[in-house]
Amino acid sequence: WYAYFSPFVESDTVTYEEAVQADVLIQDDDGEPYLFTGATFQDTSMVDLTLEEGQAFVEERMVAALELGFDGWMADYAEWLPTDATLAGGDGLTLHNAYPMLWQSVNRNVMEGYDASFFVRSGWAGTAGMVPVVWAGDQRTSFDTDDGFPTILPLGLGLAASGVPIFAHDVAGYQSVGNEPSTQELWFRWAWLGAFSPVLRTHHGAFASENHQFDTNEETLDHWVNVATEHMRLFPYRYGLANRASEQGTPMLLPLAFVFDDADWDRMDVWMLGESLLVAPVLEEGSTARDVELPADVQWYDWFTLQPVQSGTFTAEVDEISVFAAAGTTVPTFDVIPDTLVSDAHEDLISWDDADGSRTLYLFGGGGTFTEADGTEYRSIGQATTDDVVTATLSSGCVSVGGVEVEVSGDVERTYTFIVVE
Numbered sequence: 001w002y003a004y005f006s007p008f009v010e011s012d013t014v015t016y017e018e019a020v021q022a023d024v025l026i027q028d029d030d031g032e033p034y035l036f037t038g039a040t041f042q043d044t045s046m047v048d049l050t051l052e053e054g055q056a057f058v059e060e061r062m063v064a065a066l067e068l069g070f071d072g073w074m075a076d077y078a079e080w081l082p083t084d085a086t087l088a089g090g091d092g093l094t095l096h097n098a099y100p101m102l103w104q105s106v107n108r109n110v111m112e113g114y115d116a117s118f119f120v121r122s123g124w125a126g127t128a129g130m131v132p133v134v135w136a137g138d139q140r141t142s143f144d145t146d147d148g149f150p151t152i153l154p155l156g157l158g159l160a161a162s163g164v165p166i167f168a169h170d171v172a173g174y175q176s177v178g179n180e181p182s183t184q185e186l187w188f189r190w191a192w193l194g195a196f197s198p199v200l201r202t203h204h205g206a207f208a209s210e211n212h213q214f215d216t217n218e219e220t221l222d223h224w225v226n227v228a229t230e231h232m233r234l235f236p237y238r239y240g241l242a243n244r245a246s247e248q249g250t251p252m253l254l255p256l257a258f259v260f261d262d263a264d265w266d267r268m269d270v271w272m273l274g275e276s277l278l279v280a281p282v283l284e285e286g287s288t289a290r291d292v293e294l295p296a297d298v299q300w301y302d303w304f305t306l307q308p309v310q311s312g313t314f315t316a317e318v319d320e321i322s323v324f325a326a327a328g329t330t331v332p333t334f335d336v337i338p339d340t341l342v343s344d345a346h347e348d349l350i351s352w353d354d355a356d357g358s359r360t361l362y363l364f365g366g367g368g369t370f371t372e373a374d375g376t377e378y379r380s381i382g383q384a385t386t387d388d389v390v391t392a393t394l395s396s397g398c399v400s401v402g403g404v405e406v407e408v409s410g411d412v413e414r415t416y417t418f419i420v421v422e
Helices: 016-023 050-068 101-112 149-161 183-193 219-234 235-248
Strands: 002-005 008-010 043-046 072-075 117-122 133-135 269-274 276-282 287-294 300-302 312-315 322-326 329-334 358-364 369-371 377-381 386-393 398-403 404-408 414-421
Touching: 002 050, 008 016, 016 050, 043 072, 050 101, 072 101, 101 117, 133 276, 149 183, 149 269, 149 377, 183 219, 219 235, 219 329, 235 269, 235 329, 235 369, 322 329, 322 358, 329 369, 329 377, 358 404, 398 414, 404 414
Parallel strands: 002 072, 072 117, 117 133, 358 414
Antiparallel strands: 008 043, 269 276, 276 322, 287 312, 300 322, 329 358, 369 377, 377 404, 386 414, 398 404
Protein backbone atom coordinates (compact mmCIF):
# COMPACT_ATOMS: atom_id res chain seq x y z
CA TRP A 1 0.00 0.00 0.00
CA TYR A 2 1.73 3.13 -1.26
CA ALA A 3 1.59 6.73 -0.11
CA TYR A 4 2.66 9.96 -1.82
CA PHE A 5 5.33 12.52 -0.96
CA SER A 6 6.78 15.56 -2.68
CA PRO A 7 9.08 18.35 -1.41
CA PHE A 8 6.27 20.90 -1.94
CA VAL A 9 4.76 22.60 1.10
CA GLU A 10 1.51 24.46 0.36
CA SER A 11 0.98 27.66 2.31
CA ASP A 12 -2.53 26.87 3.58
CA THR A 13 -1.53 23.70 5.43
CA VAL A 14 -0.49 22.81 8.95
CA THR A 15 2.72 21.39 7.50
CA TYR A 16 3.60 24.85 6.17
CA GLU A 17 3.10 26.40 9.59
CA GLU A 18 5.31 23.71 11.11
CA ALA A 19 7.98 24.24 8.44
CA VAL A 20 7.99 28.01 9.02
CA GLN A 21 8.32 27.43 12.76
CA ALA A 22 11.23 25.03 12.13
CA ASP A 23 12.79 27.48 9.62
CA VAL A 24 13.36 24.76 7.01
CA LEU A 25 11.90 26.33 3.85
CA ILE A 26 13.73 27.81 0.87
CA GLN A 27 13.89 31.61 1.07
CA ASP A 28 13.50 34.69 -1.12
CA ASP A 29 15.82 37.73 -1.23
CA ASP A 30 14.21 39.12 1.93
CA GLY A 31 14.86 36.00 3.95
CA GLU A 32 11.17 35.00 3.91
CA PRO A 33 9.79 31.65 2.75
CA TYR A 34 9.93 31.57 -1.04
CA LEU A 35 6.41 31.13 -2.48
CA PHE A 36 5.51 30.25 -6.07
CA THR A 37 2.51 28.79 -7.89
CA GLY A 38 2.84 25.06 -7.30
CA ALA A 39 1.53 21.96 -9.05
CA THR A 40 -1.94 22.43 -7.53
CA PHE A 41 -1.97 26.17 -8.42
CA GLN A 42 -1.61 27.11 -4.74
CA ASP A 43 1.06 29.28 -3.12
CA THR A 44 3.78 26.74 -2.47
CA SER A 45 7.27 26.53 -1.00
CA MET A 46 9.81 23.71 -0.77
CA VAL A 47 11.85 22.20 2.03
CA ASP A 48 15.50 23.28 2.12
CA LEU A 49 17.16 19.89 1.90
CA THR A 50 20.65 21.38 2.19
CA LEU A 51 19.78 21.86 5.88
CA GLU A 52 20.11 18.88 8.18
CA GLU A 53 17.04 20.23 9.92
CA GLY A 54 15.19 20.23 6.61
CA GLN A 55 16.11 16.62 5.96
CA ALA A 56 15.01 15.67 9.50
CA PHE A 57 11.70 17.51 8.95
CA VAL A 58 10.96 15.37 5.89
CA GLU A 59 12.26 12.15 7.42
CA GLU A 60 10.01 12.51 10.47
CA ARG A 61 6.90 12.55 8.29
CA MET A 62 8.09 9.71 6.09
CA VAL A 63 8.87 7.50 9.07
CA ALA A 64 5.38 8.20 10.37
CA ALA A 65 3.95 6.87 7.09
CA LEU A 66 6.06 3.72 7.32
CA GLU A 67 5.00 3.18 10.91
CA LEU A 68 1.37 3.43 9.80
CA GLY A 69 2.07 0.43 7.56
CA PHE A 70 2.69 1.96 4.15
CA ASP A 71 5.03 -0.05 1.94
CA GLY A 72 6.56 3.04 0.33
CA TRP A 73 5.47 5.89 -1.91
CA MET A 74 5.82 7.92 -5.03
CA ALA A 75 8.60 10.41 -4.25
CA ASP A 76 7.32 12.94 -6.73
CA TYR A 77 8.78 16.12 -8.24
CA ALA A 78 12.00 17.78 -6.92
CA GLU A 79 12.74 19.28 -10.35
CA TRP A 80 10.84 22.50 -9.58
CA LEU A 81 13.40 24.26 -7.36
CA PRO A 82 13.18 28.00 -8.30
CA THR A 83 16.49 29.17 -9.69
CA ASP A 84 16.30 32.48 -7.82
CA ALA A 85 15.62 30.94 -4.42
CA THR A 86 18.13 30.95 -1.57
CA LEU A 87 19.07 27.80 0.33
CA ALA A 88 21.48 27.28 3.19
CA GLY A 89 23.80 25.41 0.81
CA GLY A 90 23.73 27.94 -2.02
CA ASP A 91 21.47 29.58 -4.58
CA GLY A 92 18.68 27.88 -6.51
CA LEU A 93 20.42 28.06 -9.87
CA THR A 94 23.55 26.32 -8.59
CA LEU A 95 21.56 23.68 -6.69
CA HIS A 96 18.75 23.17 -9.19
CA ASN A 97 20.05 19.92 -10.72
CA ALA A 98 21.45 18.64 -7.43
CA TYR A 99 18.19 19.08 -5.54
CA PRO A 100 16.61 15.86 -6.91
CA MET A 101 19.58 13.94 -5.56
CA LEU A 102 19.08 15.49 -2.11
CA TRP A 103 15.42 14.52 -2.27
CA GLN A 104 16.21 10.96 -3.32
CA SER A 105 18.91 10.61 -0.68
CA VAL A 106 16.41 11.50 2.05
CA ASN A 107 13.95 8.94 0.70
CA ARG A 108 16.60 6.25 0.51
CA ASN A 109 17.90 6.92 4.02
CA VAL A 110 14.40 6.67 5.47
CA MET A 111 13.84 3.28 3.84
CA GLU A 112 16.85 1.66 5.52
CA GLY A 113 15.61 -1.14 7.74
CA TYR A 114 12.11 -1.21 6.23
CA ASP A 115 10.67 -3.64 3.69
CA ALA A 116 9.59 -0.70 1.53
CA SER A 117 10.45 1.11 -1.67
CA PHE A 118 9.87 4.35 -3.58
CA PHE A 119 9.90 5.62 -7.15
CA VAL A 120 10.75 9.01 -8.63
CA ARG A 121 10.24 11.18 -11.70
CA SER A 122 13.27 13.48 -11.45
CA GLY A 123 16.98 12.82 -11.46
CA TRP A 124 20.53 13.85 -12.15
CA ALA A 125 23.96 12.24 -12.28
CA GLY A 126 23.88 9.60 -9.55
CA THR A 127 20.16 8.88 -9.61
CA ALA A 128 20.77 5.53 -11.31
CA GLY A 129 22.48 4.19 -8.21
CA MET A 130 20.26 5.99 -5.72
CA VAL A 131 16.65 5.11 -6.47
CA PRO A 132 14.80 1.80 -6.85
CA VAL A 133 12.55 2.85 -9.77
CA VAL A 134 12.27 5.81 -12.14
CA TRP A 135 8.90 6.26 -13.82
CA ALA A 136 8.09 8.22 -16.94
CA GLY A 137 5.93 10.92 -15.36
CA ASP A 138 2.51 12.12 -16.41
CA GLN A 139 2.05 11.21 -20.07
CA ARG A 140 -0.98 12.19 -22.11
CA THR A 141 -3.86 9.73 -22.12
CA SER A 142 -3.51 9.47 -25.89
CA PHE A 143 -1.53 8.17 -28.85
CA ASP A 144 -0.01 11.66 -29.36
CA THR A 145 3.67 11.60 -30.27
CA ASP A 146 4.58 14.67 -28.19
CA ASP A 147 3.82 13.17 -24.76
CA GLY A 148 1.50 10.23 -25.27
CA PHE A 149 1.91 6.46 -25.51
CA PRO A 150 4.61 6.48 -28.25
CA THR A 151 6.95 8.49 -26.01
CA ILE A 152 7.23 5.70 -23.43
CA LEU A 153 9.78 3.81 -25.52
CA PRO A 154 12.25 6.69 -26.05
CA LEU A 155 11.86 7.66 -22.39
CA GLY A 156 12.62 4.13 -21.19
CA LEU A 157 15.46 3.67 -23.66
CA GLY A 158 16.98 7.05 -22.85
CA LEU A 159 16.92 6.29 -19.14
CA ALA A 160 18.47 2.88 -19.80
CA ALA A 161 21.23 4.44 -21.88
CA SER A 162 21.81 6.80 -18.93
CA GLY A 163 22.25 3.83 -16.61
CA VAL A 164 18.86 3.88 -14.86
CA PRO A 165 18.27 0.21 -14.08
CA ILE A 166 14.52 -0.05 -13.40
CA PHE A 167 11.83 1.84 -15.34
CA ALA A 168 8.05 2.12 -15.00
CA HIS A 169 5.20 4.05 -16.61
CA ASP A 170 1.49 4.66 -16.03
CA VAL A 171 -0.73 2.35 -18.07
CA ALA A 172 -2.87 4.58 -20.35
CA GLY A 173 -1.17 7.73 -19.12
CA TYR A 174 -2.23 10.38 -16.64
CA GLN A 175 -2.84 13.82 -18.15
CA SER A 176 -6.03 14.62 -20.09
CA VAL A 177 -5.62 18.39 -20.48
CA GLY A 178 -5.44 19.15 -24.19
CA ASN A 179 -6.50 15.66 -25.27
CA GLU A 180 -9.34 13.22 -24.69
CA PRO A 181 -9.38 10.79 -21.73
CA SER A 182 -8.01 7.30 -22.29
CA THR A 183 -9.89 4.83 -24.47
CA GLN A 184 -10.15 1.06 -24.32
CA GLU A 185 -7.82 0.73 -27.30
CA LEU A 186 -5.17 2.86 -25.62
CA TRP A 187 -5.57 0.99 -22.35
CA PHE A 188 -5.21 -2.40 -24.05
CA ARG A 189 -2.07 -1.35 -25.96
CA TRP A 190 -0.42 0.32 -23.01
CA ALA A 191 -1.19 -2.49 -20.58
CA TRP A 192 0.59 -5.01 -22.81
CA LEU A 193 3.68 -2.82 -22.88
CA GLY A 194 3.46 -2.70 -19.09
CA ALA A 195 3.45 -6.48 -18.96
CA PHE A 196 6.86 -6.51 -20.66
CA SER A 197 8.27 -3.69 -18.53
CA PRO A 198 10.28 -4.04 -15.32
CA VAL A 199 7.31 -2.72 -13.32
CA LEU A 200 3.64 -2.93 -14.33
CA ARG A 201 1.82 0.08 -12.92
CA THR A 202 -1.77 1.26 -13.38
CA HIS A 203 -3.03 4.77 -12.63
CA HIS A 204 -6.53 6.21 -12.53
CA GLY A 205 -5.30 9.38 -14.26
CA ALA A 206 -6.10 13.03 -13.66
CA PHE A 207 -9.76 12.52 -14.65
CA ALA A 208 -10.50 9.18 -13.05
CA SER A 209 -14.24 9.05 -13.81
CA GLU A 210 -13.67 9.78 -17.51
CA ASN A 211 -10.62 7.58 -18.14
CA HIS A 212 -10.84 3.94 -19.12
CA GLN A 213 -9.95 1.75 -16.15
CA PHE A 214 -8.98 -1.89 -15.63
CA ASP A 215 -12.53 -2.66 -14.43
CA THR A 216 -14.50 -0.40 -16.80
CA ASN A 217 -16.09 -3.49 -18.39
CA GLU A 218 -15.73 -7.26 -18.44
CA GLU A 219 -13.66 -7.21 -21.62
CA THR A 220 -11.09 -4.93 -20.04
CA LEU A 221 -11.06 -6.94 -16.83
CA ASP A 222 -10.38 -10.09 -18.83
CA HIS A 223 -7.60 -8.28 -20.69
CA TRP A 224 -6.12 -7.14 -17.39
CA VAL A 225 -6.10 -10.74 -16.14
CA ASN A 226 -4.15 -11.80 -19.24
CA VAL A 227 -1.70 -8.92 -18.95
CA ALA A 228 -1.11 -9.32 -15.22
CA THR A 229 -0.76 -13.08 -15.57
CA GLU A 230 1.90 -12.71 -18.27
CA HIS A 231 3.78 -10.13 -16.22
CA MET A 232 3.74 -12.44 -13.20
CA ARG A 233 4.66 -15.49 -15.30
CA LEU A 234 7.85 -13.67 -16.29
CA PHE A 235 8.77 -12.83 -12.70
CA PRO A 236 11.69 -15.30 -12.37
CA TYR A 237 13.21 -13.75 -15.51
CA ARG A 238 12.50 -10.16 -14.48
CA TYR A 239 13.71 -10.73 -10.92
CA GLY A 240 16.95 -12.17 -12.24
CA LEU A 241 17.40 -9.05 -14.37
CA ALA A 242 16.58 -6.86 -11.37
CA ASN A 243 19.14 -8.66 -9.23
CA ARG A 244 21.79 -8.16 -11.92
CA ALA A 245 20.82 -4.49 -12.09
CA SER A 246 21.34 -4.22 -8.34
CA GLU A 247 24.72 -5.95 -8.40
CA GLN A 248 26.15 -4.73 -11.72
CA GLY A 249 24.09 -1.70 -12.74
CA THR A 250 22.94 -3.24 -16.02
CA PRO A 251 19.47 -1.82 -16.85
CA MET A 252 16.60 -4.26 -17.15
CA LEU A 253 15.52 -2.55 -20.37
CA LEU A 254 18.14 -2.30 -23.10
CA PRO A 255 18.35 -0.44 -26.42
CA LEU A 256 18.90 -2.85 -29.31
CA ALA A 257 22.40 -1.49 -29.93
CA PHE A 258 23.40 -2.50 -26.39
CA VAL A 259 22.79 -6.12 -27.37
CA PHE A 260 23.27 -6.43 -31.14
CA ASP A 261 26.20 -5.03 -33.11
CA ASP A 262 24.19 -4.47 -36.27
CA ALA A 263 21.40 -2.48 -34.59
CA ASP A 264 20.96 1.25 -35.11
CA TRP A 265 21.57 3.41 -32.07
CA ASP A 266 18.54 5.56 -32.88
CA ARG A 267 15.99 2.70 -32.83
CA MET A 268 13.17 3.82 -30.52
CA ASP A 269 10.26 1.70 -31.73
CA VAL A 270 11.16 -1.43 -29.72
CA TRP A 271 13.03 -2.34 -26.57
CA MET A 272 14.78 -5.37 -25.16
CA LEU A 273 13.66 -6.75 -21.80
CA GLY A 274 17.02 -8.22 -20.89
CA GLU A 275 18.96 -9.84 -23.70
CA SER A 276 16.20 -12.32 -24.54
CA LEU A 277 12.93 -10.55 -25.35
CA LEU A 278 12.37 -7.91 -28.03
CA VAL A 279 9.12 -6.01 -27.35
CA ALA A 280 7.40 -4.30 -30.29
CA PRO A 281 4.09 -2.62 -29.33
CA VAL A 282 1.67 -1.10 -31.81
CA LEU A 283 2.00 2.65 -31.22
CA GLU A 284 -0.49 4.09 -33.71
CA GLU A 285 -4.18 4.45 -32.97
CA GLY A 286 -6.36 2.29 -35.19
CA SER A 287 -3.54 0.03 -36.39
CA THR A 288 -3.72 -3.73 -36.00
CA ALA A 289 -0.29 -4.57 -37.42
CA ARG A 290 3.21 -3.14 -37.53
CA ASP A 291 6.51 -3.63 -39.27
CA VAL A 292 9.31 -5.00 -37.13
CA GLU A 293 12.94 -5.12 -38.22
CA LEU A 294 14.68 -7.83 -36.21
CA PRO A 295 18.49 -7.84 -35.83
CA ALA A 296 19.79 -10.08 -38.60
CA ASP A 297 22.65 -11.81 -36.79
CA VAL A 298 20.41 -14.05 -34.67
CA GLN A 299 17.42 -16.35 -35.18
CA TRP A 300 14.17 -15.06 -33.63
CA TYR A 301 11.06 -16.79 -32.33
CA ASP A 302 7.56 -15.55 -31.61
CA TRP A 303 7.34 -15.48 -27.80
CA PHE A 304 3.70 -16.61 -27.73
CA THR A 305 3.71 -19.28 -30.46
CA LEU A 306 7.39 -20.33 -30.19
CA GLN A 307 7.57 -20.37 -33.99
CA PRO A 308 10.64 -19.06 -35.91
CA VAL A 309 10.13 -15.60 -37.43
CA GLN A 310 11.97 -13.10 -39.59
CA SER A 311 11.67 -9.34 -40.02
CA GLY A 312 8.41 -8.27 -41.59
CA THR A 313 4.86 -7.16 -40.89
CA PHE A 314 3.22 -8.71 -37.84
CA THR A 315 -0.48 -8.69 -37.07
CA ALA A 316 -1.36 -7.51 -33.58
CA GLU A 317 -5.01 -7.00 -32.77
CA VAL A 318 -5.94 -4.52 -30.07
CA ASP A 319 -5.63 -7.18 -27.37
CA GLU A 320 -2.21 -8.43 -28.63
CA ILE A 321 1.43 -7.39 -28.68
CA SER A 322 4.38 -8.64 -30.72
CA VAL A 323 7.22 -10.06 -28.61
CA PHE A 324 10.18 -12.03 -29.95
CA ALA A 325 12.78 -14.22 -28.25
CA ALA A 326 16.39 -14.40 -29.41
CA ALA A 327 18.13 -17.70 -30.09
CA GLY A 328 20.88 -18.55 -27.64
CA THR A 329 18.92 -17.27 -24.65
CA THR A 330 17.16 -18.87 -21.69
CA VAL A 331 13.99 -17.48 -20.10
CA PRO A 332 12.76 -18.95 -16.79
CA THR A 333 9.07 -18.50 -15.99
CA PHE A 334 6.67 -19.52 -13.27
CA ASP A 335 4.84 -22.76 -13.98
CA VAL A 336 2.23 -21.95 -11.33
CA ILE A 337 1.16 -18.29 -11.47
CA PRO A 338 0.99 -16.81 -7.95
CA ASP A 339 -1.66 -14.36 -6.80
CA THR A 340 0.93 -12.67 -4.59
CA LEU A 341 4.70 -12.75 -4.09
CA VAL A 342 4.55 -12.72 -0.29
CA SER A 343 5.13 -15.98 1.54
CA ASP A 344 2.58 -15.86 4.36
CA ALA A 345 -0.44 -15.04 2.22
CA HIS A 346 -4.08 -15.89 2.90
CA GLU A 347 -4.74 -19.60 2.53
CA ASP A 348 -7.04 -19.03 -0.45
CA LEU A 349 -4.27 -17.31 -2.43
CA ILE A 350 -1.45 -18.87 -4.42
CA SER A 351 1.64 -17.44 -2.74
CA TRP A 352 5.36 -17.27 -3.46
CA ASP A 353 5.84 -20.53 -1.57
CA ASP A 354 3.29 -22.26 -3.80
CA ALA A 355 4.84 -21.00 -7.03
CA ASP A 356 8.57 -21.10 -6.35
CA GLY A 357 8.80 -24.89 -6.41
CA SER A 358 8.48 -25.20 -10.17
CA ARG A 359 9.64 -23.50 -13.35
CA THR A 360 9.13 -23.66 -17.10
CA LEU A 361 12.48 -23.00 -18.76
CA TYR A 362 12.42 -21.82 -22.38
CA LEU A 363 15.66 -22.59 -24.24
CA PHE A 364 15.54 -20.69 -27.53
CA GLY A 365 17.86 -22.12 -30.16
CA GLY A 366 19.06 -24.46 -27.44
CA GLY A 367 19.34 -21.75 -24.80
CA GLY A 368 22.14 -19.80 -23.18
CA THR A 369 23.13 -18.74 -19.69
CA PHE A 370 20.86 -17.04 -17.16
CA THR A 371 21.05 -16.52 -13.40
CA GLU A 372 17.99 -16.09 -11.23
CA ALA A 373 17.90 -13.72 -8.27
CA ASP A 374 18.44 -16.55 -5.78
CA GLY A 375 21.67 -17.54 -7.55
CA THR A 376 20.29 -20.51 -9.49
CA GLU A 377 22.23 -20.59 -12.78
CA TYR A 378 21.17 -22.21 -16.04
CA ARG A 379 23.76 -22.99 -18.68
CA SER A 380 23.24 -24.77 -22.01
CA ILE A 381 26.00 -26.80 -23.64
CA GLY A 382 25.92 -28.10 -27.21
CA GLN A 383 23.67 -27.49 -30.22
CA ALA A 384 19.93 -27.98 -30.31
CA THR A 385 18.87 -30.66 -32.80
CA THR A 386 15.11 -30.72 -32.31
CA ASP A 387 12.23 -29.24 -30.36
CA ASP A 388 11.90 -31.15 -27.12
CA VAL A 389 10.27 -31.08 -23.68
CA VAL A 390 11.70 -32.79 -20.59
CA THR A 391 10.54 -32.58 -16.97
CA ALA A 392 12.92 -33.17 -14.05
CA THR A 393 13.16 -32.35 -10.36
CA LEU A 394 16.54 -31.15 -9.07
CA SER A 395 18.45 -28.33 -7.41
CA SER A 396 21.72 -28.96 -9.25
CA GLY A 397 22.59 -31.29 -12.05
CA CYS A 398 22.42 -31.85 -15.81
CA VAL A 399 19.43 -32.60 -18.01
CA SER A 400 19.57 -33.70 -21.65
CA VAL A 401 16.91 -32.12 -23.83
CA GLY A 402 16.69 -31.45 -27.56
CA GLY A 403 20.35 -32.19 -28.17
CA VAL A 404 21.74 -29.90 -25.46
CA GLU A 405 22.90 -30.47 -21.91
CA VAL A 406 21.34 -28.03 -19.48
CA GLU A 407 23.36 -27.48 -16.31
CA VAL A 408 21.38 -26.29 -13.32
CA SER A 409 23.40 -24.97 -10.39
CA GLY A 410 21.49 -23.87 -7.32
CA ASP A 411 20.35 -24.53 -3.78
CA VAL A 412 16.58 -24.67 -4.36
CA GLU A 413 15.05 -27.94 -5.48
CA ARG A 414 12.44 -27.36 -8.14
CA THR A 415 10.46 -29.29 -10.72
CA TYR A 416 11.54 -27.99 -14.12
CA THR A 417 9.89 -28.27 -17.50
CA PHE A 418 12.69 -27.73 -20.02
CA ILE A 419 11.42 -26.61 -23.44
CA VAL A 420 13.97 -26.51 -26.24
CA VAL A 421 12.84 -24.39 -29.19
CA GLU A 422 15.10 -25.31 -32.13
